[in-house]
Amino acid sequence: MKKSLGAKTIVYPTPVWIVGTYDADDKANGMTAAWAGVCRSDPPCVAVSIRKARHTYAAIVQRKAFTISIPSESYATQADYFGMASGKTADKFAVAGLTAVRSELVDAPYVGEFPLVLECGLLHTFELGVHTQFVGRIEDVKADQEVLDQRGRPDVEKIKPISFAPETSTYHAVGRPLGQAYSIGRELKTG
């Protein structure tokens, strides 16, 4: 018998991504987003939901671009700070001691120190009331050489991304591998 917890955003895992933008003064800004995910394979797209009051909201509307930078677990403090401060009053990159790298593909900066970044052009804007969902077309994914495996693929155990647990509001590391997708379920399919 399951217990009802009410209508809440309780679901796992949710990501911890830094959304990078330039504001009207050309100042680089970053905002932590957990209400986000992939939303299309071809062309590849991600969706991030942002409140209209956020500094990042106006920046995406104006520049029609954003980046997603994935913090490693060693940057959990900086990732949390990017979700607490506002780019309206703070230079978050400077405070966090991180480097805003200007994308050559889209009009937005990414976090140089983070191991994996996505450069996105704004494709769709879906109004959802308090939140606006921005769908960005992924123009490129860039990764540090050190997080690639021998076949040149990003290795999630080297990237060490962070996940966010709603309700308890805790950050968590990625844990041990549980198996290969499109493979471990085969025993049931053919069984």
Add this chain to the structure above:
Amino acid sequence: MKKSLGAKTIVYPTPVWIVGTYDADDKANGMTAAWAGVCRSDPPCVAVSIRKARHTYAAIVQRKAFTISIPSESYATQADYFGMASGKTADKFAVAGLTAVRSELVDAPYVGEFPLVLECGLLHTFELGVHTQFVGRIEDVKADQEVLDQRGRPDVEKIKPISFAPETSTYHAVGRPLGQAYSIGRELKTG
């Protein structure tokens, strides 16, 4: 210097959720989704992207409802199977040995054995080409008593959800806690 990997859906973490629906024959079906995430806080909503060819696509369009069931890591094999087989030809719940529980709130079933489930009514349908993004309003979240902490909140370390790593197509457990959100970043904000 980062290496370009091209325009791909490489981003971490992505979730492993089972989308539960009833088809035109009233058969319960489940489909594994990783292109998904929270998209709104109030009212709480999740978004899942599904290809039009999927059996689940027609079911959501017809029933205007779906559930999200979160598998524990001990159900990784079943979760993978739900992403490989099609409800057009298979009774996936029967093959996987899982129980389809009829929701009392929405016209869709959830996985009884999984520790946390969301019951969603279809709120928006966004066409994204090959994928359609369904936005579901979360009507209730239900959890097994055993995964709640002393304050009655779901404990992600007891739920043991799975994350999916694109490109290497591997499943991963949730790892150790890295800190409290809206807290660990404070040292930078006041520093």
